Amino acid sequence: xxxxxxLPSRNHVTGPALAGLRQKLSDRGPFxxxxxAGCAVLSLLVLAPLYTLLSKSVENRAGEFVGLENFARxxxxxxxxxxxxxxxxxxxxxxxxxxxxxxxxxxxxxRTRLPLTGWVRGVLVLPILAPSLLPAISLxxxxxxxxxxxxWLFGAEIYGPIGIVMGxxxxxxxxxxxxxxxxxxxxxxxxxxxxxxxKASAWRTxxxxxxxxxxxxxxxxxxxxxxxxxTDFGVPKVIGGQFDVLATDIYKQxxxxxxxxxxxxxxVLLLLPAMLAFFADRYVQRKQSASFTARSVxxxxxxxxxxxxxxxxxxxxxxxxxxxxxxxxxxxSFVTFWPYNLDLSLNNxxxxxxxxxGWGAYFNSLQLALGTMVLGTVLVFFxxxxxxxxxxxxxxTGVFQFLSLLPLAxxxxxxxxxxxxxxxxxxxxxxxxxxxxxxLILCTVSHFxxxxxxxxxxxxxxxxxxxEAVGESLKASRWRVLFTVTLPLCLPAILDVALYLFVNxxxxxxxxxxxxxxxxQLASVAVxxxxxxxxxxxxxxxxxxxxxxxxxxxxxQGALRFWVDRSTRAWRQGTE
Numbered sequence: 001x002x003x004x005x006x007l008p009s010r011n012h013v014t015g016p017a018l019a020g021l022r023q024k025l026s027d028r029g030p031f032x033x034x035x036x037a038g039c040a041v042l043s044l045l046v047l048a049p050l051y052t053l054l055s056k057s058v059e060n061r062a063g064e065f066v067g068l069e070n071f072a073r074x075x076x077x078x079x080x081x082x083x084x085x086x087x088x089x090x091x092x093x094x095x096x097x098x099x100x101x102x103x104x105x106x107x108x109x110x111r112t113r114l115p116l117t118g119w120v121r122g123v124l125v126l127p128i129l130a131p132s133l134l135p136a137i138s139l140x141x142x143x144x145x146x147x148x149x150x151x152w153l154f155g156a157e158i159y160g161p162i163g164i165v166m167g168x169x170x171x172x173x174x175x176x177x178x179x180x181x182x183x184x185x186x187x188x189x190x191x192x193x194x195x196x197x198x199k200a201s202a203w204r205t206x207x208x209x210x211x212x213x214x215x216x217x218x219x220x221x222x223x224x225x226x227x228x229x230x231t232d233f234g235v236p237k238v239i240g241g242q243f244d245v246l247a248t249d250i251y252k253q254x255x256x257x258x259x260x261x262x263x264x265x266x267x268v269l270l271l272l273p274a275m276l277a278f279f280a281d282r283y284v285q286r287k288q289s290a291s292f293t294a295r296s297v298x299x300x301x302x303x304x305x306x307x308x309x310x311x312x313x314x315x316x317x318x319x320x321x322x323x324x325x326x327x328x329x330x331x332x333s334f335v336t337f338w339p340y341n342l343d344l345s346l347n348n349x350x351x352x353x354x355x356x357x358g359w360g361a362y363f364n365s366l367q368l369a370l371g372t373m374v375l376g377t378v379l380v381f382f383x384x385x386x387x388x389x390x391x392x393x394x395x396x397t398g399v400f401q402f403l404s405l406l407p408l409a410x411x412x413x414x415x416x417x418x419x420x421x422x423x424x425x426x427x428x429x430x431x432x433x434x435x436x437x438x439x440l441i442l443c444t445v446s447h448f449x450x451x452x453x454x455x456x457x458x459x460x461x462x463x464x465x466x467x468e469a470v471g472e473s474l475k476a477s478r479w480r481v482l483f484t485v486t487l488p489l490c491l492p493a494i495l496d497v498a499l500y501l502f503v504n505x506x507x508x509x510x511x512x513x514x515x516x517x518x519x520x521q522l523a524s525v526a527v528x529x530x531x532x533x534x535x536x537x538x539x540x541x542x543x544x545x546x547x548x549x550x551x552x553x554x555x556x557q558g559a560l561r562f563w564v565d566r567s568t569r570a571w572r573q574g575t576e
Contacts (some may be wrong), residue, residue: 017449035400036385042403045446049418056421057264070265076137082267085248090161090245091230091273094168098225099218100256101169101318102176106214108311110184112304112372121181123319126326128174129550131507133527134543135170136238137536138328139163146339161239169237170325172228173318174219183217223281227274231411232523233510235271237529247413247510254417263327264421278502280410326547334483348541357521362545365506365523368440369553376445376452377498381490384456388462389486390478404494408450412511420514435517447511448504452497459493462487491564499557503550546575 035126060066105124109117127135141160143148156162211218233247240248246266254263334344352358383404387397407415423434430502463486476484487494516522521529523546530539 010384012245023315025364026370032392035386035392035396039400039403040269042501045442046403046438050420051417052265052422053264053414053418056261061259061261070261074262074265083244083246086243087230087245090164091226092174094165094229095222095226097178098169098172099222102173102180103218104182104314104319105177106180108314109181111306112311114308114311114406120315120319124177124324126173126275126322127171129503129554130171130547131524131527131543132171132234132510133238133509134329134547135167136163136235137531137543138325139166140536141332141334141338151300152374159239160243163234164243167239168229168232170322172225173477175228176225180214180222183214196426223277227277231270231274231413233413233513237528241553250413250417253398263417267417270411274411275409279438313431325544329540329544332537335537338537348537351538351542354535354538357526357528361521361526364437364520364524365436368444368522369502369505371441372444373498375441376501377494379445380449380452380497381456381494384453384460385482385486388457396494404453405450407446412447412508415447416443416514435520437520440512440515440520441510443515444505444508448501455497459490463489492561495557495561495564496542500554502553506546506550
């Protein structure tokens, strides 16, 4: 029989465990509270406006609940047969074209030994620096009623689905290309060596090795392009003509007819395919397995003249198309009066004489971009650090991850309209910021939060967890480790996030077209206003000015990143 006196007391057993639990909770408490605050901020900026939008879609003009009556009215008006199906058709066709061209371009850049591939990559991603309105304006000059290449359409009109598809392909191409380049850069060279040893032809190797190796990139690129096209407002607004799509239908309902409840209905319909594409993409990514392991051998293209010639032939049409669109916009911005007076002048850059806000709109956009860059970068990186590098309850990190990725599934036009319903409500304590530059900054940060968050999280995951452990052993707080180790090592990613936010704030139209006030007009919206007023050449000039500004920001970021990379290498060598 065991003597109970020899057994350790309950207090003796549970005492150290309880003490350890209390210590863990006390360590976790402040950081958990900060992440809860981050969840609250994202809920205020994304979740609450979306809830208000959904509520508005089931109310009448008087604010009374009417259920699905608004949806039934929209369906009976033929909206599904026209705008909804048109949006699906245009987005589907653009996705097929863009993903096909981007895959061929990525193959040519990674599977050949062409010279000047760095410059070619730079040209292929140029559209990401331009507002989506720029290709639409250029296409008007190229193929419009007085376009220089009007005959190339064989009697068809650029105003409609042809123009929308061409313009959408231009500005979404870099997004697909970057995804596919990442997928194809990580190819395992052993698979190609095995194919060569088995005497497989180049064609068979392409279909059995190259395509399967990039399948997840292809699917992800397809979802991204589909979402971007179906939610875009700029291209169909400028060149869509009488071809209705959901994005322009929202604009007509709200701006043209002041039917805000119907605008909410169309926004919900636009939200559905965007969210479906988002969740499908998330599902596919969860199924993805690593194609490049520790045993993999990086693929290096061998010299093959025929393959290089084929790669050049594949790249040439896309490069020519991109350069032609940009060159046409630049030329049109200097033409005195198209097509009657082709003398070059700076008259179109005298924005003070045009509709749209003049030079003030451009400087407002600079303030918006800088404010979005600073506030967004700090908010994104700090929240990502809290989630990845501090002790947090699992359920809290799950909630925060969901709120961080939610903006990726919300079209900019839908988010902007939801901000009207939420922040313009008289009972909202933040009603005073409506129509100011601050609400534009908050909306833009929210709209582009998800991609910035993923970039920051990826950079933080690459850091060894031992940094914090070593800091604790040296009695250094997590805050000190953050400022002395984590921040310096993550500076390249921070610069990438800053540039991403700056460029998108300069070029965005859909997210801010409903929110600007008399003193907060923006350059991207000014392009739209000038085009509507018939000042197409000044609109082209403003679009080019936006593009040049974004290119300048890219050059500055590139120089800073070069300096940071050198400093980081020197720091690492000094610590080894």
